[in-house]
Amino acid sequence: MSFKSRAFEDKEHPAGDPLDPFSKEEVEKGLLLRLAKVDYPDQLYVMLCGPAAFFYCLLIDRPDLYKQMVKELWESGKTKIGTLKLEPGYDCRHPKNLYGYNKKEGIYSKISAIDWIP
Template identity: 35%
Template structure:
């Protein structure tokens, strides 16, 4: 609320809410503050834009879950109270079916806190964002670097929200089913690529325009700068900063208009 920190899910699985709320905080800090205050004081809030409505409610069990977890594990670092009260109810309220099966949110939830692509699109629509591009589909399989580069053409005037394999930005092998992670492409640092070892640095969106007939096969080694917003930081770079590192590590993404 003081502007010193970004939404940070810590050890929870609320990467989807964290990504969405980062965009809200950047574009509409007034809306973020209204949402946070209402959730803190009243436990309910509605995002409304046109026909899209996201109704968010927090029950007593949700409010007690974090203090209870802290008391049980006093030496563990948990999500902040503010982030818990803005992320957990947002996640639970937009998947009521899981809540009925699994109960109220808990800091260690895994399956029940997954943010499905359609849910993420609904959140952005409810704050007035327009969908400009979608390489995600239903999100079953990973997408190609070509599709991701195509999304970057919207970077200058859109939010680029990606679902990645976490090995894109940290150590570990790729995994088709686990380690899915929502991130936002840093809106303040344009994604760039160097065309060849000593070539020109160009926007990542223009990567294939910089390819000559004899260099296309060597693009995997091209230095690539792609910074994402994740875990409370705006500067999570690629673990291996090359174009080839994108292969098999991105499920897809969206380009949403600013709002």
């Protein structure tokens, strides 16, 4: 991915913050792991089972489209898969509370950027 700009930013951990989940490096790392089938979409604590299942199927059947979708969403905040248009709103692109805290784990991510973006 080339860096022009990005559509996603965590309000509590913006660009430059060590916990920035939407940094180019974090998104590229997550995408590489996905395409290598090291990990799979996981909605974790956010209860987005339906979208996670859809994006899992897209990843398995058309990894090229999955990669294109993540890249376009990250860069511009919109993409198209066939006739399906994805254009998340401002609050989705600038989420709050992506991290949680508990004594056992300390700070933990409720969902990875690679799962939140789509």
